[in-house]
Amino acid sequence: MVGNKEKKIKEPKVKDEIKEPKNLKKAAKNGLKVMRKTRRRHPLREEGRIIKYGTKGFARNFWLSSAATVVMSITLIILFVTVVASVILTNTADMMRDKIDITIYFKPETTREDLDTLTETISADSNTKSVVTADSKEEYEKFVAENAGSEEIINVLDDEMKALMISKMQATMRIKVYNVDNLDSIKYIVENDELFVKLVDEEKQPTYDVNQVEIATITSWARIARTGGIILAAVFLVISILIIFSTIRMAIFSRREEIYMMKLVGADKRFIRGPFLVEAEICGVLAGLIAASASYFGFMWLAPKLAGYGINVDEILGILQSSKLVLMFLIFVGLGIIIGRISSRLAVSKYLHKA
Amino acid sequence: MILLDSVTKTYPGDHKPALDSVSLHIEPNEFVFLVGKSGAGKSTLMKMITKEETPDSGKIIIGGIDLDYVKKRHIPGYRRRLGVVFQDFKLLPRRTVYENVAFALEIAGMSGKEIRKTVPKVLELVDLTDQSKKFPAQLSGGQRQRVGIARSVARQPKILIADEPTANLDKLTTEEIIQLLKKINDFGTTILVTTHNENIVNTLQKRVVTMKDGRIVADQKNGGIYKLDETPRPKLTRNMMQAPGHALKQRPRRVIQ
Numbered sequence: 001m002v003g004n005k006e007k008k009i010k011e012p013k014v015k016d017e018i019k020e021p022k023n024l025k026k027a028a029k030n031g032l033k034v035m036r037k038t039r040r041r042h043p044l045r046e047e048g049r050i051i052k053y054g055t056k057g058f059a060r061n062f063w064l065s066s067a068a069t070v071v072m073s074i075t076l077i078i079l080f081v082t083v084v085a086s087v088i089l090t091n092t093a094d095m096m097r098d099k100i101d102i103t104i105y106f107k108p109e110t111t112r113e114d115l116d117t118l119t120e121t122i123s124a125d126s127n128t129k130s131v132v133t134a135d136s137k138e139e140y141e142k143f144v145a146e147n148a149g150s151e152e153i154i155n156v157l158d159d160e161m162k163a164l165m166i167s168k169m170q171a172t173m174r175i176k177v178y179n180v181d182n183l184d185s186i187k188y189i190v191e192n193d194e195l196f197v198k199l200v201d202e203e204k205q206p207t208y209d210v211n212q213v214e215i216a217t218i219t220s221w222a223r224i225a226r227t228g229g230i231i232l233a234a235v236f237l238v239i240s241i242l243i244i245f246s247t248i249r250m251a252i253f254s255r256r257e258e259i260y261m262m263k264l265v266g267a268d269k270r271f272i273r274g275p276f277l278v279e280a281e282i283c284g285v286l287a288g289l290i291a292a293s294a295s296y297f298g299f300m301w302l303a304p305k306l307a308g309y310g311i312n313v314d315e316i317l318g319i320l321q322s323s324k325l326v327l328m329f330l331i332f333v334g335l336g337i338i339i340g341r342i343s344s345r346l347a348v349s350k351y352l353h354k355a
Numbered sequence: 356m357i358l359l360d361s362v363t364k365t366y367p368g369d370h371k372p373a374l375d376s377v378s379l380h381i382e383p384n385e386f387v388f389l390v391g392k393s394g395a396g397k398s399t400l401m402k403m404i405t406k407e408e409t410p411d412s413g414k415i416i417i418g419g420i421d422l423d424y425v426k427k428r429h430i431p432g433y434r435r436r437l438g439v440v441f442q443d444f445k446l447l448p449r450r451t452v453y454e455n456v457a458f459a460l461e462i463a464g465m466s467g468k469e470i471r472k473t474v475p476k477v478l479e480l481v482d483l484t485d486q487s488k489k490f491p492a493q494l495s496g497g498q499r500q501r502v503g504i505a506r507s508v509a510r511q512p513k514i515l516i517a518d519e520p521t522a523n524l525d526k527l528t529t530e531e532i533i534q535l536l537k538k539i540n541d542f543g544t545t546i547l548v549t550t551h552n553e554n555i556v557n558t559l560q561k562r563v564v565t566m567k568d569g570r571i572v573a574d575q576k577n578g579g580i581y582k583l584d585e586t587p588r589p590k591l592t593r594n595m596m597q598a599p600g601h602a603l604k605q606r607p608r609r610v611i612q
Contacts, residue, residue: 042464049461053450060449261445264405265506266434267462 046271054278064251065283071247072287072336073294075240080295080332082236084316086229091312093222100218102175102183104190105204108136110171114199121193122175125185129176136169143169170201181219245343248280252347259351273348280344284336292332296320356514356545357381357404362413364399373399374410375569381547383513386540388556389549391566397549400566401518404547405439406430418513435463438507438515438544442522444499446491452478452502453487459509473509481505481535497528501535508539515539517548521555529555 058065106115115133122128134142140162147153157165175186190196190206200206252259255276262272299320303313319328359379365372374396381387389397402408403415406422415422418436425433446455456477460470478484481501491499500520507515517536521529533555540546550556556563565573 042466045466046464057449255449257445258447258449261447262458262462263431264407264434264439264441264445265459265462266431266437267458268431271462 046274050271050274051278053275055282057275058279058282061251061255061279064254065279068244068247068251068280069283069286069290072244072283072340073290075243076287076291076332076336077294077298079233079236079240079335080291082233083229084295084299086225086233087315088306088311088313089225090222090229091315092310093218093225095312096218097180097222098176100176100180101207102177102186103207104173104175104196105201105206106171106173106199107201108167108170110135110199114195115171115173118173118193118195118199121195122173122186122189125189127177127179127182127185129178131176132174133172135171136166139169139172140166170204171199181216241339241343244339245346248283248340248343249347252276252344252351256351259348263352269352272352273345276344276348277341280340281337284338284340285333286336287340288333288336289329291336292329295332296325296328356383356385356418357547358414358416359400359403360414360416362400362403362410362415364403364408364410372411372569374403376413377566377569377571379564379571379574381545383545384540384543386537386546386559386561387548388559388561388563389547389566390551390553390556390563393551394568395566396569397566398518399569401516401547401549404516405437406433431462435459435510436512436514438510438512440500440503440507440515440517440520442519444491444503446499446502446506448491451488451490452483452494452505455491455502456505456509459506463510477505477509480508480538495528496524497531500524500528500532504532504535504539508544512544514545514547517546519549519551521550521552526554533559 106118112135115135119131119133122131143165144154144157177183177186187206190200259272299316303317306313319325357379358381359377362374362377363372364374377396377400379400389400391397399408403410403422404417406425409422417433420433420436422433447458450458453474456474457470460473465473475484475487478487481504483498483501483505486494486498491502494502500523504517504520515536520536521532524532529552536546536548537559563573563575564571565575
């Protein structure tokens with residue numbers, strides 16, 4: 001009895017206070033089960049809240065959001081300019097290449113039948129893109145048509161003169177090729193085919209020898225334009241992504257404490273990340289629309305001036321003046337959303353894992 | 356409700372453990388002050404409970420949940436079961452008072468209707484009904500802490516942990532906050548408060564657990580006395596000091612010759 005009384009009076013030590021429940025492990029597991037059970041998930045409701053707070057966040061961080069949007073717009077415009085410049089340069093070089101043809105001059109007595117046979121022979125070569133021929137009479141008519149405005153010339157062309165000109169004018173063959181760098185096969189046909197050897201005018205040589213330097217220059221320009229354009233566009237795409245990523249990262253860096261707070265009060269990663277992603281997407285949509293509009297109006301204003309310098313703007317103009325314009329806007333907006341979303345996700349993840 | 360058994364934690368690069376075989380048992384509905392100097396291990400202990408840190412050894416069971424079983428993906432769900440009040444309030448600066456409180460309920464998946472019903476009641480409890488549309492920056496320190504408390508109790512947690520909740524507040528506001536915590540404790544919530552403030556510890560007459568160098572050096576039930584610069588005296592000594600006419604209580608008399 002005395003022993004019991006002493007025990008009651010004695011102050012309990014800290015260690016004595018701890019009495020583990022017998023079925024502790026079971027209780028702990030049950031606790032987890034209850035915890036999981038009470039986690040009610042309504043994806044649509046959550047999505048709605050994420051969008052609501054994302055939109056509010058964009059409005060409440062107006063200056064930061066605006067700065068991010070402007071940077072995004074500028075980088076998207078730079079990207080557009082790079083792609084367009086590459087296309088224009090390639091098209092202009094191609095246009096100049098298309099103007100290159102091989103002209104073969106035949107003796108005046110070459111008939112239409114001869115020309116047709118020669119066309120068949122040269123068309124058999126895989127490098128031949130198209131062949132246009134004209135006999136002496138057709139060359140004369142072309143001459144008349146070209147000089148229709150010049151009365152001095154037309155007035156002297158009486159029947160006698162006409163007959164003389166037709167008898168003297170050379171028949172021609174203009175060949176366009178796929179690959180101007182390799183004319184050997186065509187050259188071989190012209191120099192070895194019997195009919196060609198017989199009818200080619202010996203005094204006026206085919207032009208492929210004459211134009212070789214110009215062909216090489218334009219060809220190298222076209223190649224530089226094409227490969228350089230692709231590389232430049234890729235480089236600018238990477239730079240754009242980095243600039244946008246840095247901007248969004250800075251915006252999120254200034255709000256890293258918020259992420260930490262949300263984590264501490266028990267917010268899920270998705271709920272923390274969501275509003276930041278929505279904000280970045282809004283930035284992306286606005287930047288896409290601003291950049292697409294600026295690019296459209298800018299190009300429409302500049303196109304006639306560029307065309308005046310002999311630059312080929314037809315393909316881009318064709319896109320901007322057709323229903324593909326909507327597609328262009330969608331690409332801009334899509335690019336803005338994707339880059340914004342990826343950048344935001346990466347930036348938030350950094351602080352999500354740290355907290 | 357809160358059970359720590361031989362919990363030890365040493366931070367990487369430290370030679371001394373932040374927590375050295377700490378054992379503590381807090382019963383449901385208890386109000387416990389955790390006191391001690393800076394570096395005593397109070398914050399580390401709180402971080403263990405909120406699962407911001409994991410112990411090197413020992414067991415922690417909170418509200419019947421063994422924290423060893425709480426995997427990384429379960430941490431948000433576990434934290435939602437606790438109420439946590441912070442020294443620096445940790446309010447979302449770009450959300451209003453109403454939204455800050457509602458946030459705690461939204462992350463728990465509560466419906467809009469329930470939130471609209473609950474938040475005004477909680478704001479009424481902390482006497483902030485007329486401040487609901489303001490942003491944290493527009494509030495005083497005491498008001499911000501009351502928002503923090505409102506957010507932590509909105510989900511009606513069984514356990515509320517407050518890490519130095521009055522550290523940044525003046526005397527009057529401190530009393531308000533402590534009375535508020537006492538009121539929440541009266542509703543049946545287990546409360547664990549870390550503090551440096553000896554006045555609130557001594558006036559509230561609740562259980563006081565004292566930490567020093569990562570260890571619990573005293574555990575005084577029902578009205579502990581705490582002095583910041585001293586290790587708490589045993590209950591017997593305290594009773595002696597409080598006894599009328601005790602030598603320590605008497606003013607030293609000047610001897611006039």
